[in-house]
Amino acid sequence: MRLGTEIFQVNRSLKDPYTGCLLVSEPCLNEVYFQRSVILLVDHDPLIGSMGLVLNKSSNLMLNTVIEGLENVPEIPVFCGGPMESDHLFYIHTLGRLVPGSIEIAEGLYIGGDIDVILSYIRSGNTVEGHIKFFLGYSGWEAGQLIDEIANIFWIVSEKVSPLFCICGDGEQSWRKAVVDLGEDYKSWLKYPRLPILN
Known part of the structure; x- marks a missing residue:
C-alpha cells in the first residue's frame, strides 16, 4: 500500500x-514534472x-529569447509542457479563427495554428496575457497508459475547463483551485503535505 493511500478513499466515480x-x-505524486500539476489534455485517442x-x-525561459524578433515586446513566459520533445514549442490561445490551422479543444480554447500569425499578433502590440500561453515540451501516454x-x-479527470484558468494559471495555487473544483470529496487533498515523509 502506498504511503497516504487513506486520503484516496473518497466517494468518487472515475471519469x-x-x-x-x-x-x-x-x-503525493512525486515526479518532477507532475507534482501538484494540472494538465490540459489536448488530444486523446484510446487506441x-x-x-x-x-x-x-x-x-526560467522567455519567448523573447527562444524566438528571434521579439526583443522589443514585453517578456513572455514559457511553461514546461512536459518531458517529451522539450525543444518543441506548443501554444494554446483564445484567438480562434484569427489563427489559421488552430484547433478548438474546449469551448473558446484553441491549440496551434500558424505561428507567423501568432508572432505578428504579438509584434503588433496586442496583449498576450489572458490570450496565449506558450510551452516547451508535452506530456504523453501510450494507448491504455493514461x-x-x-x-x-x-490523476482525476476534471470537466472544469475555462480559457482563463488554462492560460492564466500558474504554480501550486492553480492545482489547489483545480482540487477545489473537484468537489467536497477531494478537500482532504489540500491538507496533504508536499513531502509527507517529513511530517
Whole structure:
C-alpha cells in the first residue's frame, strides 16, 4: 500500500479522459514534472494514446529569447509542457479563427495554428496575457497508459475547463483551485503535505 493511500478513499466515480479535459494530479505524486500539476489534455485517442500540456509549471525561459524578433515586446513566459520533445514549442490561445490551422479543444480554447500569425499578433502590440500561453515540451501516454494511471488515482479527470484558468494559471495555487473544483470529496487533498515523509 502506498504511503497516504487513506486520503484516496473518497466517494468518487472515475471519469474517462477526453480531449479538452483537465487532469489533476493526486497530492503525493512525486515526479518532477507532475507534482501538484494540472494538465490540459489536448488530444486523446484510446487506441493510439494521449497528449497533454502541464499548465502550471513555469520555466526560467522567455519567448523573447527562444524566438528571434521579439526583443522589443514585453517578456513572455514559457511553461514546461512536459518531458517529451522539450525543444518543441506548443501554444494554446483564445484567438480562434484569427489563427489559421488552430484547433478548438474546449469551448473558446484553441491549440496551434500558424505561428507567423501568432508572432505578428504579438509584434503588433496586442496583449498576450489572458490570450496565449506558450510551452516547451508535452506530456504523453501510450494507448491504455493514461486509463491505468487514472484507475490507480494518479490523476482525476476534471470537466472544469475555462480559457482563463488554462492560460492564466500558474504554480501550486492553480492545482489547489483545480482540487477545489473537484468537489467536497477531494478537500482532504489540500491538507496533504508536499513531502509527507517529513511530517
